[in-house]
Amino acid sequence: SIYRQLDLRDVVGIQAPHGLGEALLIAGEPQHAQQQFRESLDLARAVADISYESENLQMLGWASLGTIGTGDYANAVAYFKQSLSISEAAHLEWHTMCSRLGHGLALAALGDYGRGFEDIQRAKQIAEKMGITRFLCMTVDGLGQLYQELDLFEQAEALHTEGFERLMRREWSYWLPRLQANRAIDRMRHGDLDVQAELEMALQIGLSENQIAHVQRALEGLAELFIRRGEPEMALRYADDLAARASAGEMQEMLAQGQRWRGEALLQLGDHAGAEQALLAALDAAGRTGKRRLLMDIHDALARCADARGDSAAADQQRQAAEQQRRIILDSLHDPALRAGLQR
Known part of the structure; x- marks a missing residue:
């Protein structure tokens, strides 16, 4: 509200709605998040800030994914392609990594798992090169999700465990509820029905951190668990x-x-x-x-x-x-x- 009152058109004005959009997305409000990303995108384009232009397009893509966003995968692909056209030309590896990951998830959702794996593997390589734990954990979660959807549960569990343990060592809760829920779902679909406590813990962490987008994954897992039981x-x-x-x-x-x-x-x-x-x-x-x-x-x-x-x-x-x-x-x-x- 302050930046709007002051009519700020600099990086502060661009960053304010962008940051709010990220908070709204993880809180389970992707439509409202998209409004903020579009506002930030318009401001970034007005001052020719290509870094924020790429990042806002990327986040519009994430807010269109079905796992944490609106579930408009066709639009997600389009947003990620636009973001990548900027980030790869400008060598913005941070943005390229996140967009490659999201693009891979969207392609797989629409049925192209082959290209989905390729994109997420490329994202993982960039994350490893950058040495940023948060992004590396997101990429291994994404790879694990694809293995999970292909009923390859041992491979999925290994990846989800890797991401979960990395975050636990750093004592970070970002993305933790999803990784924990996904690991429990891997085990459950492989025949282990003794995962209720793990799913409930993921649910509670997500609720306490207002990570509602990840809470929903724990709810999915709990519903499926009780069907299987x-x-x-x-x-x-x-x-x-x-x-x-x-x-x-x-x-x-x-x-x-x-x-x-x-x-x-x-x-x-x-x-x-x-x-x-x-x-x-x-x-x-x-x-x-x-x-x-x-x-x-x-x-x-x-x-x-x-x-x-x-x-x-x-x-x-x-x-x-x-x-x-x-x-x-x-x-x-x-x-x-x-x-x-x-x-x-």
């Missing part, structure tokens, strides 16, 4: 919390995840109509993001829901839709080791 009432509690937070923040991927786990819980409870309604809502939200792996999972859940209703034709249709998404992902991968998880 056969405790749908508890799963419903966490799924509804996730969906409510995501709806308030206009976060489409997180809304889809909340509705997905709500549907899974209702399916276990025998409420087939309610399950179908929730899963169709999840499919609608996921469709707006274009995230292939999420669409695959929701179609699979809808197939099981149709089976429970005795509608074999609908079940077959949903399985075909899930298989179509799986094939798109597999076709982007040429390394047999990366294809192995989804081919089991």
Whole structure:
């Protein structure tokens, strides 16, 4: 408010809305964050500050990702490309690293895991060269996320553990709740259901630090855990919390995840109509993001829901839709080791 009253057009004026945008993003308000980044971007362009121009474009990309932002992956790719065109030409490695990471996550979400891995590996190399722990932990979390989505849980856990332990040694909480939640999810999907305490700790750290964007990952994990344990009432509690937070923040991927786990819980409870309604809502939200792996999972859940209703034709249709998404992902991968998880 002060910089606006003073009509500051220098670096202070550029930095103020940018910093507010970063705080809003991690607090689970990506739409409001984007407004601040756009304001800062306009100011940066007005004074030809290419560093802040690149960084604001980068942050608009991050605020468009589905894991912590609105879930508009197509726009995320466009923002990251614009940012990279500036940062790489000007040798701004700090910005290049963050944009390569985000660009890789967005490409993978849209189905191109091959190029996604390439981008995130490049980001990791820059982070290692710069020696900045925070950024290195973000890159290993990103790589772990891709392995996790390809059902390669041992590789995912190794990376998430590396990032988690690095942050613990530095006693930093930034990105810690997400890394901890992701590590627990890796273990859970590999068969270890004794991860409730770890997920609850990630949830509490995120809440205490107002890292709501990371809180939502812990809520996802808890909802899934109770589905796997056969405790749908508890799963419903966490799924509804996730969906409510995501709806308030206009976060489409997180809304889809909340509705997905709500549907899974209702399916276990025998409420087939309610399950179908929730899963169709999840499919609608996921469709707006274009995230292939999420669409695959929701179609699979809808197939099981149709089976429970005795509608074999609908079940077959949903399985075909899930298989179509799986094939798109597999076709982007040429390394047999990366294809192995989804081919089991």
